[in-house]
Amino acid sequence: MPIDYKRYPPNWKTEIRPAILKRANNCCEHCGVENYSIRDGKKIVLTIAHLDHDEENWNISYDRLAALCQRCHLRYDAKEKARRRKSDKNQLKLEL
Template identity: 50%
Template sequence: MPIRPEMKERYPADWKARSRFVRFYRARNRCEWCGAENGQPHPVTGSKVVLTAAHVFDHRPEAASLLNLAALCQRCHNRHDATMRRVNAAARRHQGQMEIAL
C-alpha cells in the first residue's frame, strides 16, 4: 500500500530497503500468510497479487523492525487491517460530528 504523504516522515529512512528485503528475500516473493505468488493471479480472488510489507503487531510506522513486518498480498493485508480501519473511520466520523456541533 502506498504511504500517505502526511505519514512519510514517520517511516524510517531505509523503509524501501526493509520492505524489499521482507517481500523478496525473506518471503521469497510470496504472501507469508496464504502463499499467493507475487505478480500471479490470487488463488482465491483471481486478481493479480501485489505484495506489500505490512505492520503485523504494532501498526505505527515507526515500528518497522523486521520482526514486525510481513509480506502480504492485498487480501491478507486488507483482512488484517480491517478492524483498525473500521475503528479509525468511526473516530473520524465522530470527530466530524463534533466539529459540526461546534
C-alpha cells in the same frame, strides 16, 4: 489509495521492503500466494503490512512487518480501519 512514502523511513524501498520480501520467500505470509503471480485473472503484488498498524513508527523491527498480498492485507487491516473511521466520526461530532 496510494502510499504516502513521506511517512515511511527513507530506506523503506531500498532496504526494509526487500528484506521482508526475502524473509517471506517472496510469498504472502498469510495465504502463501507468490509475488507477481496471477490470481482470479489479476496480478498479485505483495505489500508490507504494519502488524501494529503504526506506519509512522520509524523504529523498525522486522517482527512488526509482514509481506502480505492485497487480499490478506485488506483483511488484516479491516478492523483497525473501521475503528479509525469510527473514531474520526466521533471526533467530528465533538468538533461540531
